[in-house]
Amino acid sequence: MPPVRGPNAVDIALTVNGHAATAHLPSQRSLLELLRGELGLTGTKLVCNAGNCGACTVLVDDRPVYSCITLAVACEGKRVETIEGISKDGELHPVQEAFIDHDAYQCGFCTPGQVMSIVALLRSKAKPTEDEMRRAVTGNLCRCGAYVNIVKAGMSAARRGTK
Amino acid sequence: MSLFSYAKPRALGEALRLLKNGTIAIAGGTDLVGLIRSGLARPEGLVDLTGIDGLRGWTREKGKGLRIGALTPLADLETSPQLQKLAPMIAQSLRDAATPQLRNMGTVGGNLLQRNRCWYFRDEAVPCWLKGGTRCFAAEGENRYHAILGAAECVMVAPSDLAPALIAYDAEIEIASSIGRRTVKLGQLFVTPSGRQRKEHSIKKGELITSVRISDAALERRGTFLKAMDRKAWSFALVSVAASARIKDGKARDVRVVLGGVAPVPWWVPAAHKLLEGSALDDNSCLAAADLILASAQPLRDNGYKVTLARELIRRALRSLVA
Ligand SMILES: Cc1cc2nc3c(=O)[nH]c(=O)nc-3n(C[C@H](O)[C@H](O)[C@H](O)COP(=O)(O)OP(=O)(O)OC[C@H]3O[C@@H](n4cnc5c(N)ncnc54)[C@H](O)[C@@H]3O)c2cc1C
Ligand code: SF4
Ligand code: FES
Ligand code: FES
Numbered sequence A: 001m002p003p004v005r006g007p008n009a010v011d012i013a014l015t016v017n018g019h020a021a022t023a024h025l026p027s028q029r030s031l032l033e034l035l036r037g038e039l040g041l042t043g044t045k046l047v048c049n050a051g052n053c054g055a056c057t058v059l060v061d062d063r064p065v066y067s068c069i070t071l072a073v074a075c076e077g078k079r080v081e082t083i084e085g086i087s088k089d090g091e092l093h094p095v096q097e098a099f100i101d102h103d104a105y106q107c108g109f110c111t112p113g114q115v116m117s118i119v120a121l122l123r124s125k126a127k128p129t130e131d132e133m134r135r136a137v138t139g140n141l142c143r144c145g146a147y148v149n150i151v152k153a154g155m156s157a158a159r160r161g162t163k
Numbered sequence B: 001m002s003l004f005s006y007a008k009p010r011a012l013g014e015a016l017r018l019l020k021n022g023t024i025a026i027a028g029g030t031d032l033v034g035l036i037r038s039g040l041a042r043p044e045g046l047v048d049l050t051g052i053d054g055l056r057g058w059t060r061e062k063g064k065g066l067r068i069g070a071l072t073p074l075a076d077l078e079t080s081p082q083l084q085k086l087a088p089m090i091a092q093s094l095r096d097a098a099t100p101q102l103r104n105m106g107t108v109g110g111n112l113l114q115r116n117r118c119w120y121f122r123d124e125a126v127p128c129w130l131k132g133g134t135r136c137f138a139a140e141g142e143n144r145y146h147a148i149l150g151a152a153e154c155v156m157v158a159p160s161d162l163a164p165a166l167i168a169y170d171a172e173i174e175i176a177s178s179i180g181r182r183t184v185k186l187g188q189l190f191v192t193p194s195g196r197q198r199k200e201h202s203i204k205k206g207e208l209i210t211s212v213r214i215s216d217a218a219l220e221r222r223g224t225f226l227k228a229m230d231r232k233a234w235s236f237a238l239v240s241v242a243a244s245a246r247i248k249d250g251k252a253r254d255v256r257v258v259l260g261g262v263a264p265v266p267w268w269v270p271a272a273h274k275l276l277e278g279s280a281l282d283d284n285s286c287l288a289a290a291d292l293i294l295a296s297a298q299p300l301r302d303n304g305y306k307v308t309l310a311r312e313l314i315r316r317a318l319r320s321l322v323a
Helices: A031-038 A094-101 A111-124 A130-136 A147-160 B012-018 B032-037 B074-079 B081-086 B088-095 B100-105 B108-113 B162-167 B270-276 B283-294 B305-320
Strands: A010-016 A019-025 A057-060 A063-066 A079-081 B005-007 B023-026 B045-048 B058-061 B065-069 B172-177 B180-185 B208-214 B222-228 B239-248 B251-260
Touching: A019 A031, A031 A057, A057 A111, A063 A111, A063 B100, A094 A111, A094 A147, A111 A130, A111 A147, A130 A147, B012 B045, B012 B172, B012 B208, B023 B032, B058 B081, B074 B088, B074 B100, B074 B108, B081 B088, B088 B162, B088 B222, B088 B239, B108 B162, B108 B208, B162 B222, B162 B239, B162 B251, B222 B305, B239 B305, B251 B270, B251 B283, B251 B305, B270 B283, B283 B305
Parallel strands: A010 A079, B005 B045, B023 B045
Antiparallel strands: A010 A019, A057 A063, A057 A079, B058 B065, B065 B208, B172 B180, B172 B208, B222 B239, B239 B251
């Protein structure tokens, strides 16, 4: 039988942005709380806390998910990537560069989530159609309405290549 | 959120042993985590099913049909080119279900067993009939997203997009418990809340859905799934229609028309299937079938539009089978 863990705090070991990480948390805590509260990775944003907006999007084993409704304890052994993990050697990721070039945000609150959704798309499909790009960010609301430029930025990053 | 214990078994047998009083199964958690947060579910323990490898993925064997593991993420079904050919209504129904993130997380079993989206139900402060109270607040209140058909004490609607598509393939589900296994027609899983049954489906405590099966014969049908939403993405169906039929010499056989978003359960009318047997699915027969399906409609104050919408979606879905 597998161990039944909790209800009090449990140890959770996972990989975050390529590094081993551990946390000690009650089992009802979300992955978002683990990232922001325990690991200090505040790039991932908290807005609705209910799977209704996409601001908290991170990649778990390469797939975009809402970290606010993902239980931290369910991520034991998994590979998590956040907005902090995609730039290399101090250089912005090409998708981040493209967001700047195309003015793809106003307040910027949805941006980390939008970028993570596009990064995941471009990893699975280097040359997506515009429709695929648009569909990739349907799960990321932008209250400022920067959608047109978000899609433009994504397509431009795809053209330039993200390698 | 209340405290709960957590276990992630590797095998189905272990999961079934861990499911005792007070514990609830969790798959993608996309519905359950919200229900727990708002106090609508109060588990003492969660049994995470996502560690059980044998329940993920799908297989097709001639003679045995299509088998889809209950823990398969919705995204895997939506994006598989083979499956899009084999059972097109499944991918069509998932294309506009929720969002990419939710389809990565959400699973087949969880989608079928998700709870309804009535706003009075989701508001923990409202003690409505389904939650043990005495009144349905939607019946007299804000009900533009509620049922036009088949409701009793509770006028919520079946929210799943996948369920009508699977029912239009006559899908069966396999259910396991510590005392054995049973197979039921997916159409029979859903329950209209009424009388003492203040619930949405007939799964019992300690039971798990292990797979969905579709027969070879049903896979020969053409199928179309259409969904009307009040914006282009990220919303539940106002009305959805899954229509399927085997088309031979221009005539339809084994016709199925299953609706979501209109009744507390996925909705179909056997007499309409009979009416269309052998028809060429011309406009007139499609509309006659639609009228038969909607004959008992009793719209509420704000949802009469669903009757018009359903009639036209039924026509379009059926027509597309011969287009
Ligand atoms: C913002 C939002 C929008 C959405 N839009 C849509 C939409 O447009 N169309 C649509 O169809 N759905 C929609 N959904 C619902 C979503 O698809 C479901 O929440 C999801 O599919 C549930 O799957 P899950 O694996 O996350 O289930 P969980 O949340 O893990 O579980 C749901 C329920 O099923 C039970 N369960 C799960 N697996 C099993 C099993 N194998 N055996 C027995 N019991 C099990 C759990 O105990 C729980 O009671 C939406 C959800 C959200 C949050
Ligand atoms: S429709 Fe059902 S869930 Fe909604 S208020 Fe009425 S009884 Fe409650
Ligand atoms: S904060 Fe997670 S979806 Fe809104
Ligand atoms: S830039 Fe403000 S929410 Fe998107």
